[in-house]
Amino acid sequence: MTEKIIILKKRFGLVGDNFNKEKILKNLPGNYAIGHNRYSTTGSTTLRNVQPFFADTNAGGIGVAHNGNLTNAITLRKKLVEDGAIFYSTSDTETIVQLIAKSKRKKTIDKIVDALFQIQGGYALVMLTQKILIGVRDPFGIRPLVIGKLKNSYIFASETCALDIIGATFLREVENGEIVYVENNSLKSIKPFPLKKPRPCVFEYIYFSRPDSILNGKCVYEYRKDFGKELARESDVDADLIVPVPDSGNAAAIGYSQHVKKYFDLGLIRNHYVGRTFIEPVQKIRSLGVKLKLNANKSTIKNKKIVLIDDSLVRGTTCHKIVKMLYDSGAKEVHVRIASPEIKFPDFYGIDTPTKKELLAANKSNDEICKYINAKSLKFLSVDGMYRAMGFKKRNNTYPQLTDHYFTGDYPIKLIDNLGDDKVTQLSLLSTASNN
Numbered sequence: 001m002t003e004k005i006i007i008l009k010k011r012f013g014l015v016g017d018n019f020n021k022e023k024i025l026k027n028l029p030g031n032y033a034i035g036h037n038r039y040s041t042t043g044s045t046t047l048r049n050v051q052p053f054f055a056d057t058n059a060g061g062i063g064v065a066h067n068g069n070l071t072n073a074i075t076l077r078k079k080l081v082e083d084g085a086i087f088y089s090t091s092d093t094e095t096i097v098q099l100i101a102k103s104k105r106k107k108t109i110d111k112i113v114d115a116l117f118q119i120q121g122g123y124a125l126v127m128l129t130q131k132i133l134i135g136v137r138d139p140f141g142i143r144p145l146v147i148g149k150l151k152n153s154y155i156f157a158s159e160t161c162a163l164d165i166i167g168a169t170f171l172r173e174v175e176n177g178e179i180v181y182v183e184n185n186s187l188k189s190i191k192p193f194p195l196k197k198p199r200p201c202v203f204e205y206i207y208f209s210r211p212d213s214i215l216n217g218k219c220v221y222e223y224r225k226d227f228g229k230e231l232a233r234e235s236d237v238d239a240d241l242i243v244p245v246p247d248s249g250n251a252a253a254i255g256y257s258q259h260v261k262k263y264f265d266l267g268l269i270r271n272h273y274v275g276r277t278f279i280e281p282v283q284k285i286r287s288l289g290v291k292l293k294l295n296a297n298k299s300t301i302k303n304k305k306i307v308l309i310d311d312s313l314v315r316g317t318t319c320h321k322i323v324k325m326l327y328d329s330g331a332k333e334v335h336v337r338i339a340s341p342e343i344k345f346p347d348f349y350g351i352d353t354p355t356k357k358e359l360l361a362a363n364k365s366n367d368e369i370c371k372y373i374n375a376k377s378l379k380f381l382s383v384d385g386m387y388r389a390m391g392f393k394k395r396n397n398t399y400p401q402l403t404d405h406y407f408t409g410d411y412p413i414k415l416i417d418n419l420g421d422d423k424v425t426q427l428s429l430l431s432t433a434s435n436n
């Protein structure tokens with residue numbers, strides 16, 4: 001039998017723009033594979049930081065792809081470097097690979113467990129060796145990971161919509177703190193961590209996951225419609241039209257309009273040829289991005305009192321531009337309604353939110369934000385309303401069911417690598433560390 005080899009290809013940009021030709025795919029022969037597309041952050045974007053990461057260990061080769069963010073990567077990295085490790089990237093994912101390679105355990109799966117006991121933060125990992133395919137979810141299950149099946153093959157993916165695309169069946173979510181691996185075509189599971197209650201990230205429900213994916217047994221689209229309904233219950237206002245910010249506000253606006261029984265209409269038209277505004281790292285490009293992405297639909301909004309609905313407000317860039325666009329195009333009144341609570345605290349677990357300084361709601365009152373975005377009125381969904389919409393109950397005055405620090409400041413995992421509020425994003429954190 002010939003020895004199996006692992007082939008590694010790293011490219012910038014979208015998967016479909018890179019792995020799109022028969023010739024390229026022919027150069028990737030084999031029975032199984034992992035892949036990952038990581039969000040751009042403010043840190044250095046170099047090919048070295050592109051995933052998956054690969055290392056040759058004394059138990060064989062291993063490739064690792066990581067969705068999330070570690071909260072102790074710098075601390076671990078410093079120690080590894082002191083012990084003689086050489087890093088070639090500034091990504092926290094490489095820390096995981098180094099820990100696996102350094103483990104004294106014999107079997108790969110034991111090496112992985114060894115490494116996982118040392119890392120902290122939000123992570124969903126997929127790994128590949130010459131013999132096994134592995135999926136891991138952090139002890140709180142902050143980042144999502146699901147298992148599917150296509151004929152006799154198992155598939156791991158962040159979201160169930162990926163399974164739909166290839167015609168695979170959704171089996172179940174990987175549980176919090178679970179390591180699932182496929183060996184000799186059978187699925188095995190271990191739970192090595194002390195048991196914790198799951199606390200998946202609420203932002204997957206609000207914004208990140210695709211609306212056609214399933215989270216916790218329910219379609220994301222339905223959750224978002226329910227956020228919209230609850231928002232309407234809490235803060236309806238006299239208006240002629242309910243207008244979504246496409247596409248992020250679509251489901252919530254439909255839910256809102258169904259509840260208040262007012263017209264839903266497209267007051268903004270989206271140009272589908274430009275990417276999401278948020279991921280442009282420079283503010284100037286981000287501002288231009290909104291104009292490139294959306295245009296007012298003058299015929300629907302002229303002389304109308306509008307309720308404008310979006311899923312979330314982060315820096316306020318999008319909202320500020322859109323409200324102006326609507327008024328410039330003849331809207332009579334623009335009332336902004338946001339289908340999630342005020343984001344007051346930055347994230348450390350893999351959602352690319354900015355630092356506290358840039359988070360509008362962390363620094364301004366409701367009236368000040370309303371003035372900044374130039375709206376007639378502004379209301380956010382309350383934290384209680386958000387949980388009510390999801391059917392969760394308050395216990396001991398908190399909601400322990402989800403990771404919701406964005407709104408509450410309740411971080412389930414401490415940030416060990418605390419370099420101050422301005423240095424919380426993963427790649428910039430690590431490039432700061434490696435520059436020192």
Ligand code: AMP
Pocket residue numbers: 207245248276278279310311312313314315316317318319351352353
């Ligand atoms: P902002 O313009 O900074 O207030 O961002 C708000 C817009 O960005 C909303 O339309 C959201 O749908 C979207 N958004 C919120 N959080 C994120 C994120 N982490 N990554 C990308 N887009 C986001």
